[in-house]
Amino acid sequence: MNEFIHHIHNIYSQFGNSKYDELITQTEHATQCAALAKASGASPDLTIAALLHDIGHLLVLAQGNGVADLSVDDEHEALGARHLAAHFPSGVTAPIALHVAAKRFLCTADDTYFDQLSIGSVRSLEKQGGLMTHQEVMRFERSPHFSSAVELRRWDEAAKDEHIVVDPFDSYLEMMESIITSK
Numbered sequence: 001m002n003e004f005i006h007h008i009h010n011i012y013s014q015f016g017n018s019k020y021d022e023l024i025t026q027t028e029h030a031t032q033c034a035a036l037a038k039a040s041g042a043s044p045d046l047t048i049a050a051l052l053h054d055i056g057h058l059l060v061l062a063q064g065n066g067v068a069d070l071s072v073d074d075e076h077e078a079l080g081a082r083h084l085a086a087h088f089p090s091g092v093t094a095p096i097a098l099h100v101a102a103k104r105f106l107c108t109a110d111d112t113y114f115d116q117l118s119i120g121s122v123r124s125l126e127k128q129g130g131l132m133t134h135q136e137v138m139r140f141e142r143s144p145h146f147s148s149a150v151e152l153r154r155w156d157e158a159a160k161d162e163h164i165v166v167d168p169f170d171s172y173l174e175m176m177e178s179i180i181t182s183k
């Protein structure tokens, strides 16, 4: 296995059981999100972005020996994207970097979206900047990764189901490997 994939695998093995303010574990959330991406016919890059979009939360846990301070914004989207950037292309890292902005965008632009948020997502929204200003909306819509970030964020919120079982984390190792080797 590629050394960096081995490292990612280790992070999820060690900290993926954390629920991080949701009802399901981080690994369940990651694999549900990737399964939704795959079912929507997403590219391998976007599927892996869905799988790893919250790796920043796990990095925070790794730094805190399994403990995270939920009272502050952990900026996990930037942390995760930066951590992956040397190995994965922007098709993976940009939607990850933008998935919190996409949440703020959807809460601002889509009247029905806020009501779909989990309790944890509502709790973190204010710390993440709350609703977007008109200018922030315009700027965000111009981002080249706007659509993939919004798509990822819609799967993100849907990927918190306590009752479904999807393909395991390890079933994506090969896909990750082929993205890394073709970068």
Ligand SMILES: [Fe+2]
Residues within 6 Å of the ligand: 053, 054, 076, 099
């Ligand atoms: Fe997130």
Ligand SMILES: [Fe+2]
Residues within 6 Å of the ligand: 029, 053, 054, 156
């Ligand atoms: Fe998430």
